[in-house]
Amino acid sequence: MSTQKSSPVNTPKNSRRNQATLSNFLFSIVIALALTLMPLPSNIEQYQPEWLLLFLIFWVVRKPETYGLGTVWILGLILDVIRGALLGQHALGFVISCYLCQQFHQRAHLFSMPQQCILIPLALLPHFILSYLVYGLLDQSPSSWHYWLPIISSTAIWPIISIVLGGWRGAKTF
Amino acid sequence: MKSLFTLNPSTPARLLGLLLVSIALMVSDHRYHQTHFIRSTIGGVLYPLERLVSVPGDISKWLAVYFTTRASLQSQVESLGRLNLFQQAKLQELARLELENNRLRELLDSPLQRNKNSVLLADIIRVNLHPFRKLIAIDRGQQDRVYEGQAIVGAQGIIGQVVEVFPMHSNVLLISDPSHALLAENNRTGLRALLVGSGEADRVYLQNISSSADIQIGDLFQTSGLDGLYPRNYPVARVLEIGRIEGEAFLSVTAKPLAQLDSIREVLLLWPEQNISGKSQPIGHDK
Numbered sequence: 001m002s003t004q005k006s007s008p009v010n011t012p013k014n015s016r017r018n019q020a021t022l023s024n025f026l027f028s029i030v031i032a033l034a035l036t037l038m039p040l041p042s043n044i045e046q047y048q049p050e051w052l053l054l055f056l057i058f059w060v061v062r063k064p065e066t067y068g069l070g071t072v073w074i075l076g077l078i079l080d081v082i083r084g085a086l087l088g089q090h091a092l093g094f095v096i097s098c099y100l101c102q103q104f105h106q107r108a109h110l111f112s113m114p115q116q117c118i119l120i121p122l123a124l125l126p127h128f129i130l131s132y133l134v135y136g137l138l139d140q141s142p143s144s145w146h147y148w149l150p151i152i153s154s155t156a157i158w159p160i161i162s163i164v165l166g167g168w169r170g171a172k173t174f
Numbered sequence: 175m176k177s178l179f180t181l182n183p184s185t186p187a188r189l190l191g192l193l194l195v196s197i198a199l200m201v202s203d204h205r206y207h208q209t210h211f212i213r214s215t216i217g218g219v220l221y222p223l224e225r226l227v228s229v230p231g232d233i234s235k236w237l238a239v240y241f242t243t244r245a246s247l248q249s250q251v252e253s254l255g256r257l258n259l260f261q262q263a264k265l266q267e268l269a270r271l272e273l274e275n276n277r278l279r280e281l282l283d284s285p286l287q288r289n290k291n292s293v294l295l296a297d298i299i300r301v302n303l304h305p306f307r308k309l310i311a312i313d314r315g316q317q318d319r320v321y322e323g324q325a326i327v328g329a330q331g332i333i334g335q336v337v338e339v340f341p342m343h344s345n346v347l348l349i350s351d352p353s354h355a356l357l358a359e360n361n362r363t364g365l366r367a368l369l370v371g372s373g374e375a376d377r378v379y380l381q382n383i384s385s386s387a388d389i390q391i392g393d394l395f396q397t398s399g400l401d402g403l404y405p406r407n408y409p410v411a412r413v414l415e416i417g418r419i420e421g422e423a424f425l426s427v428t429a430k431p432l433a434q435l436d437s438i439r440e441v442l443l444l445w446p447e448q449n450i451s452g453k454s455q456p457i458g459h460d461k
Contacts, residue, residue: 030223037220037227039300046306073192077199081216083304084338084345087209088199095192134200140353142306143373 021063028055028165029075036082046146049154052079053094053127057120058165060098064105072098089134093127100126113159120158121151214316217340224311224343228299291405292445294318296326298438299343308351308371308435310334314443315342323403325444331409331432332356332397333441349410350375350435356403358395358410363388366398369410369429375436378411380427385418387425395429405446 032055040048052075059067076091083090101108101123111119128151135141203209296312314320316339324336326346334348347354350371358369358380365387367380383389393413399406411429418425 033220033223034227037224037300039228039231069188069192073196076196077212078216078220081213082220084307084309085304086200087203087212088196092193092196092200095189095196099189138204138353140307143352144306147306 021066025059025063025067028059031055033078033082036079046149047153048150049157050124050127050150052076053097053124054120054154054158054161055165056094056098057101057123058161060102061105061108062166064102069095069099069102085131086134086138089131090127092134093130096130097123097127113162116162117155117158121155124151124154213338214340217338218342221340221342224300294443294445296441296443298441301436306373307353308334308348308373308375309337310346310348311343312346312441312443313343315340315344317341318443319445320344320443325404325408325446326441327408327444328433328438328441330434331411332404333433333435333438335403336443346441348375348435349431350378356410357398357401359398360389361394361396361409362390363393365389366400367395367427369395372428376430377414378429378431380411380413380429381424383425383427384423385425389413389416389425389427391416405444 029052032051035051036048056067056072056075060072072094073091076094077087079085079090079094080087104119108116128148132142132147199209294314296314298310299313300311312326320336320339322336322339326333326335332349334346334351334354336344337347338345348371349356349369350373352371352373354371356369357366359366365383367383370379370381372379380395391413394409395411395413397404397406397408397410409432411431413427414430415428416425417427
């Protein structure tokens with residue numbers, strides 16, 4: 001991720017930096033999709049974090065002017081296809097969760113990691129509630145409370161994602 | 175240079191627009207099934223990534239086979255050879271029975287014929303498609319003429335049906351999924367019952383069996399062929415528990431699927447005779 005901090009010697013600084021972040025973005029999304037598709041043993045499968053949404057929250061907060069709700073929506077559709085869910089189901093929840101996060105993007109880098117870990121489940125909750133309602137409408141309501149486990153695991157994995165992807169606090173430098 | 179004040183591109187209007195589009199898309203997907211193109215395009219594009227992700231698992235499988243000891247391979251070959259002998263003997267008996275059956279049917283002028291199905295072997299490429307629905311992905315798709323609603327069987331019994339077809343792969347809904355139902359019949363008495371998934375791989379429920387019905391623990395339920403999905407007479411599940419509740423009109427019956435739904439690696443796709451329409455599918459054809 002060091003490519004993001006382009007040195008002041010480069011003259012076409014902005015375009016180069018944008019290219020670097022675009023490739024970083026695409027690379028991180030491919031990683032998130034790979035993590036989602038990764039076959040897991042069935043006993044830990046239900047703890048699988050919502051990788052794609054976490055990555056998207058990171059980018060939407062960090063570069064709100066580049067990665068907006070349209071991007072989020074399209075990637076939500078991709079997850080719908082991966083999961084075999086109703087087309088638009090994850091897209092809907094993703095858009096709302098990311099919209100909430102985006103509203104806070106100017107304050108986001110003021111939050112410490114423990115504070116972020118309180119806010120992340122709150123941001124994820126609308127997505128999970130909406131998805132639950134859609135399943136309910138389809139008569140496919142999740143039978144066990146394990147449905148909500150990914151919120152916990154996503155919160156637990158958030159600090160790692162945040163640090164690996166460049167650090168939320170690093171957003172100050174932009 | 176961008177001004178600081180244009181930094182907020184996501185207006186509530188944009189949010190509202192995307193929400194409406196999502197809802198419209200969900201409705202059209204659910205009610206009118208008009209979204210196949212979007213699905214198969216996205217699914218096709220993601221397929222290479224999907225295969226790439228399963229490479230480590232494939233390598234470990236391959237390694238496990240490669241480093242199997244000579245002794246265990248030998249004993250495996252031996253037991254398979256013995257099994258083959260038994261099955262050959264059974265097959266001869268089956269051929270005789272089939273002839274006899276056809277002759278009897280001719281005598282009775284029965285229009286019913288034993289349906290001959292074509293089959294195709296498919297590998298399972300992913301099992302945890304969805305956190306709590308029982309969906310798996312197999313490596314056969316449009317190019318192999320897989321169709322929606324196609325029956326999938328394993329060595330022991332019915333596994334599920336194809337629910338979504340992509341260019342190179344397809345998604346299969348297992349019989350243990352709570353939203354899956356099929357019409358099964360007791361092979362001892364002919365009693366029909368709705369077989370519904372429970373969400374757990376090792377149990378399914380049999381519904382609408384009246385409390386006076388003749389049913390015993392250990393009874394085998396097979397496909398009835400009347401649901402328009404599954405071909406007839408494939409074994410599905412064996413009765414595990416029968417719960418009689420005083421005052422209830424129906425029994426609560428739990429059965430165990432014959433197929434090992436959580437540990438299958440390979441499955442068979444079935445093409446019933448009438449769906450082939452002239453184009454013959456090679457029997458037992460593999461890659």
